[in-house]
Amino acid sequence: MSLREVSIQQTEARIAYRSDRCIHELFEEQVARTPEAVAVVFRDARLTYRELSTRANRLAHRLQRLGVGPDTLVAISMERSLEMMVALLGVLKAGGAYLPIDPAYPRERTAFILEDARVAVIITQHRLAGGFIGHSAEVVEIDAEWESLSTFSAECPSSDVRSNNLAYVIYTSGSTGKPKGVMVTHRNVVNFFTGMDRKIGAEPGVWLAVTSISFDISVLELFWTLARGFQVVIHGEEGKGTERASSAVALPRKTMEFSLFYFAGDEELGGDKYQLLIEGAKFADANGFTAVWSPERHFHAFGGMFPNPSLTSAALAMITKRVKIRAGSVVLPLHDPLRVAEEWSVVDNLSQGRAGVSFASGWHDKDFVFAPQNYAERKKIMFRDIQTVRALWRGETIQRRRGTGGEVPVCILPHPVQRELPVWVTASGDPGTFQMAGETGANLLTHLLGQSLDELAAKIATYRRAYSGEGRGHVTLMLHTYVGTTTKEVTERVREPFCRYLKTSVDLMKQVVKGLGEELQGGELSATDMESLIDHAFHRYFETSGLFGTPESCLPLIEKLKAIKVDEVACLIDFGVPRDAVLGSLENLRALMQRSNLPPDDHSGYSIPDQIVRHGVTHLQCTPSQMRMLLMTDGGPAALGWTRKLLLGGEALPHALAEDLQRVTTGEIFNMYGPTETTIWSTVHRLITGENPVPIGSPIANTSVHIVDENLEPVPHGNPGELLIGGDGVARGYLNRAELTAEKFIADPFSPEEGARLYRTGDLVRYLPERDLEFLGRVDHQVKIRGHRIELGEIEATLESHPEIRQAIVTVTDGADGAPELAAYVTAQGTQPPSVREIRQFLETKLPAQLAPTVFVFLKEFPLTPNGKIDRRRLPKPRVSPDSHYEAPRNALEEKLAAIWSEALRIDQVGVNDHFQELGGHSLNAVQITFAIRREFCVDLPLQALFDFPTIAGLAAKLEAKTWHKLAEEVTAEITPSAIRGELPDVGNGDAKRAPIN
Secondary structure (H helix, E strand, O other): OOHHHHHHOOEOOOOOOOOOOOHHHHHHHHHHHOOOOEEEEEOOEEEEHHHHHHHHHHHHHHHHHOOOOOOOEEEEEOOOOHHHHHHHHHHHHOOOEEEEOOOOOOHHHHHHHHHHHOOOEEEEOHHHHHHOOOOOOEEEEOOOOHHHHOOOOOOOOOOOOOOOOEEEEEEEOOOOOOOEEEEEEHHHHHHHHHHHHHHHOOOOOEEEEOOOOOOOOHHHHHHHOOOOOOEEEEOOOOOOOHHHOOOOOOOOOOOOEEEEEOOOOEHHHOOOOOHHHHHHHHHHHHOOOOEEEEOOOOOOOEOOOOOOHHHHHHHHHHHOOOOEEEEEEEEHHHOOHHHHHHHHHHHHHHOOOOEEEEEEOOOOHHHHHOOHHHOOOHHHHHHHHHHHHHHHHOOOOEEEEOOOOOEEEEOOOOOOOOOOOOEEEEOOOOHHHHHHHHHHOOEEEEEOOOOOHHHHHHHHHHHHHHOOOOOOOOEEEEEEEEEOOOHHHHHHHHHHHHHHHHHOOHHHHHHHHHHOOOOOOOOOOOHHHHHHHHHHHHHHHHHHOOEEEOHHHHHHHHHHHHHOOOOEEEEEOOOOOOHHHHHHHHHHHHHHHHHHOOOOOOOOOOOHHHHHHHHOOOEEEEOHHHHHHHHHOOOHHHHHOOOOEEEEEOOOOOHHHHHHHHHHOOOEEEEEEOOHHHOOOOEEEEOOOOOOOOOOEEEOOOEEEEEEOOOOOEOOOOOOEEEEEEEOOOOOEEOOOHHHHHHHEEEOOOOOOOOOEEEEEEEEEEEOOOOOEEEEEEHHHEEEEOOEEEEHHHHHHHHHOOOOEEEEEEEEEEOOOOOEEEEEEEEEOOOOOOOHHHHHHHHHOOOOHHHOOOEEEEOOOOOEOOOOOEOHHHOOOOOOOOOOOOOOOOOHHHHHHHHHHHHHHOOOOOOOOOOOOOOOOOHHHHHHHHHHHHHHHOOOOOOOHHHHOOOHHHHHHHHHHHHHHHHHHHOOOOOOHHHHOOOOOOOOOOOOOOOOOO
């Protein structure tokens, strides 16, 4: 096969697009379609499409008067605001190209860029205007000059700009230490827009733009969106650094998941029996609910619609895309676990990895007509068979007797999508079941029939203590639910059907009565007695144990459930209220869910979670490192559950992070890849549950990819090689760097188009069997250690395959003997990282000895660049041997502080004069240490104190200066591990010993 034939197989087909159009022209077409729709929002201010266009037009006329035209570079250095968006569009409308300069750049870097680019005009704000040195450009202070700008025409200016002219120039880091400007044309960007339409869909929504304009992915957030009718919410500078943090950092606030639960569906209603199930599931899928639960019930009108939850769940899988699909519950002793595993594997495949099952032991003897021999030992059988289902799900075989006699090994088909089946155990009230659920490593499904909140809290604590799986387990509480607009309306709507519901089962009635502190004794109740009892039960249950009321009145119960560590409320909605009324009430339930998960107020009020909820954000894009930070932010996971599409790119997406995101959002998640030199994103992959590694996908429209060896020859399918990218996204080249442009932008021998070029990415990739690309690392990350050629990306990928490691970076450092050694930087999957010994033993089974790192450094999070990528240059220098200058703590206070630092920084030994940041400390560590000190000493220590006094000695002196020195001699309280392990503190823990220092 020839070189050309190999490469054509790896090239995306041509897609027609409007190659003659410019970015601002596409924006103007959207202005014509929706002039009064909101285009951009910043904090409490907003502009419609018409208003944004008008302001940009006025600025464009001003810029043209200054000589701005095609390929004229206009620097924009502004804080994020509506004015920033006006400036960007104004430059394009004038016919020029914008050059973003982050106001946070050092002056020397800014001066170099201005000189190198020969910038003609600088657009900035008055408070930033003094930051530019050594230039001859005209400066436009857009905020100070707005009154004069308003005198220019509001009409769209005319210009000679064409699609092959520059749209922007973005400076990126250069290998020589000097940044280089990448020149991108309108045509490049318009083709990219077409690629995004095809890969992620062009349906308008609300996009939260969080990326600096000096990072090219902001073009997707700010321009593709406005050319497609989105509302763009511009996130400000809040939370970028600890210098902006309030000294009164709020303690974390627990969030609550909401799901829909079906249990009683009345078979006698007739008509379209399953409409409530189907329409409710569609609503949950579209509105950020976590799951839809369907039960197994037999031989009764109430519940008779649900004899097999795998059947109803399979139907739901076909009409939903995001929401989890769960059984609540499968009565496992009634069934062959082999059959259960098979059926739910089908559901898992139909739903693309959204299945989950709660297993119950059963309680009604009539149900056991299916397996009467199992009734007496039903709980024991359930826990035994849970392990069988799990084993089959993992692909293991079990022995069964065939029809002709003899044993035969069998395993299930189809293979499930998820590697592990999410398992719950249904517990009614027996504390032993809670204990065994924890010991089994299962999640927990329970209810409030027969148990009070205080009793449930004690049982949940028992479950948490016994839990043997990863993390702390997941507690789901089923509650009868109807949320309306007034309490009176809810009472009138719910009373009759709920009382009728209570009458349907004497056993159920006994549980309700027991929960009210009473017992049913002796013979039959009279009709009058039953009516009185049900009326009493209804009022008590309505007020204390059901989710009945308005969004506002239901909030206190949700907060109580958070306090006892319930993770999810499964809202039982089908207990007899008319179907249309239930469906109409779901919007109120959604409002309750939203209010239950609002982040706490901070001093700015504009955190990312806050804005997602406030504006109903549907789309969010950021780097994986930024997303990890967001998941650790109070309210972050709950807020992400509201989004429909998450885009991650700019660095490798770890499998563990992908799994974490799939647990918190039912929306689509995309892994994006692309260098600035090929216009933002060049390949895209929509995540599928269970993928490891996460591919970077396939090319966007009119983009070709080729994997070649060091001689630029194609490599065999599946072999690693350097990635070359061609097509309509390839940029013009580097500004004023002809030699570097010729080196990195080469002629495309595979394209029939004259003048076609390829960009050499320097990235190491390979094709996966499904022909998606896998990112392996950088070609220039190959190193030699003691004569062995080593690819650092291979070691990093192997470390990240360890189940307790989230991310890994491997670098070369000087060893104790001066020879180069490998150093591994690791972040843990949970709160506690594996030991070095465990990691070494793991690597011995995966890698040759020469590829094993010599030293390991454990970090909570990796330091980030201003653009949200991992900043390798800021990684702390690894300690190959103990520091000879170590100074031990000198008193009890310093010992306690050193212990807190040691836990947070993952360092065995912290000296009293070791500098916080030199030890690898960053803002997350600062928050953890501050929380731990506050909890330990009951002092309102400002977060800034750790940066003002960055050593143990300095911080201890600060504490003693506030008359706490006497306490330092008397401190005897044991440090609570959970307070200093790196976890965010639990405000509900009232048992932690504290030394009152003030």
